[in-house]
Amino acid sequence: MSKKNFQVVKSSGEKADFSLSKLRNSLFRSGADKSTVDRVLNSVRDELYQGISTKEIYNRAFALLKKSKPIYASKYKLKKAIYELGPTGxxxxxxxxxxxxxxxxxxxxxxxxxxxxxxxxxxxxxxxxxxxxxxxxxxxxxxxxxxxxxxxxxxxxxxxxxxxxxxxxxxxxxxxxxxxxxxxxxxxxxxxxxxxxxxxxxxxxxxxxxxxxxxxxGLYPITVSTLLSSREKQFLLSRDIVLCRQLLNDSFYLDHLGISEVRKAKILNEISSLCKNKSK
Structure with missing residues (x-):
């Protein structure tokens, strides 16, 4: 990639210079190892163009992390997951x-x-x-x-x-x-x-x-899950299940949603990994 500065469009509509260091730091915050971060960075940089939205950059990085290891994607989407706690406060x-x-x-x-x-x-x-x-x-x-x-x-x-x-x-x-x-x-x-x-x-x-x-x-909101649907997340929130850790203790709510045993095991494995995977 050339050293040409790329302008990105933020969610507010403002334009700003693309910051490789900010993207790198956000990827490392997901817990991804250096080789994964470098691979995602190289792929995202190849797709940059003038006026690309930060949302597009996020979606591309998220998809690559999810393909590599779902827990990375879950932690990477933390900020978005907080917004998903809405629409009420x-x-x-x-x-x-x-x-x-x-x-x-x-x-x-x-x-x-x-x-x-x-x-x-x-x-x-x-x-x-x-x-x-x-x-x-x-x-x-x-x-x-x-x-x-x-x-x-x-x-x-x-x-x-x-x-x-x-x-x-x-x-x-x-x-x-x-x-x-x-x-x-x-x-x-x-x-x-x-x-x-x-x-x-x-x-x-x-x-x-x-x-x-x-x-x-290691207290991640239930909305970080990449396996639960929006409807399922809203059901859990309506039952005051706001943390992944809470769902581990009250997994019977997944039965109420009619989730199969195979899918239930995958969901519990995902959130269990998140609860254990906390920063030092």
């Missing part, structure tokens, strides 16, 4: 709750808390040692959407109302989190840091972002 709230539970927190989802002025529905309440957290989850279906400064402004005002209520100090929350499946704008990050909100997004904070926590804990 509730499965995402459940997913964040499970992520915190497996991090050692006592967790409640969808609770009503009284504030000094009004009552508030809180997405996730988590407690561990001295940490008493209120987490608000902002799920976006649109990949081009960002979490702007209005969101932390709104959540901070709710948090202030809740902690202003005269309650026992051990019951009063002392941390507020804003969690999103997309990205925060610079203003949102600046405001959050200024007022003491903890912001967690797909790629923020660095090295402890949502994608890092998922890989580290």
């Amino acid at each position: 509730f499965p995402f709230e459940k997913f964040i709750g499970e992520l915190m539970k497996y991090s050692g927190y006592e967790v409640k989802v969808g609770q009503i808390l009284k504030g000094k002025c009004v009552s508030h529905e809180v997405d996730v309440i988590a407690r561990k040692d001295e940490h008493r957290i209120l987490a608000e989850c902002k799920f976006h279906n649109d990949k081009a959407s960002t979490c702007n400064v209005k969101i932390p402004l709104y959540i901070h005002s709710r948090y202030r109302d809740i902690i202003a209520r005269d309650v026992d100090s051990e019951e009063r929350p002392n941390e507020a989190w804003v969690v999103t499946n997309t990205r925060f704008t610079l203003d949102a990050i600046t405001y959050g840091n200024c007022v003491g909100l903890y912001l967690l997004s797909w790629d923020y904070p660095k090295e402890n972002a949502l994608k890092d926590r998922i890989d580290r804990l």
Whole structure:
């Protein structure tokens, strides 16, 4: 391939220079070995053209990884799998709750808390040692959407109302989190840091972002499966099965879907491999 710069079109419609290093890093995050990554990179580079969409690049890389080893493809599609938790935000709230539970927190989802002025529905309440957290989850279906400064402004005002209520100090929350499946704008990050909100997004904070926590804990959403159909995934989500790990414990749901024993074994093998295959 020549050194000519290729312009790619992002999901937002913006144009950007194609980044080989970004593609390489995303492939390595899938757990693929160097020879597989090099093979995928060479194949994708041969098919580049001016104005190619990032979606086309993703689809080609995904197909090659799936052909090589399905578990690579499952981990590679993690970001897309988070979007597939929609269209409503509730499965995402459940997913964040499970992520915190497996991090050692006592967790409640969808609770009503009284504030000094009004009552508030809180997405996730988590407690561990001295940490008493209120987490608000902002799920976006649109990949081009960002979490702007209005969101932390709104959540901070709710948090202030809740902690202003005269309650026992051990019951009063002392941390507020804003969690999103997309990205925060610079203003949102600046405001959050200024007022003491903890912001967690797909790629923020660095090295402890949502994608890092998922890989580290091996807590992949059920939507990463390359073997389950969209209908089957939605059925499982409607039964509050949001993690691959949960399906391993409640595999009888696959029987409810009328899945054959042969296919069931393949699905369980896929998700079992994902749960074991976590980052060090």
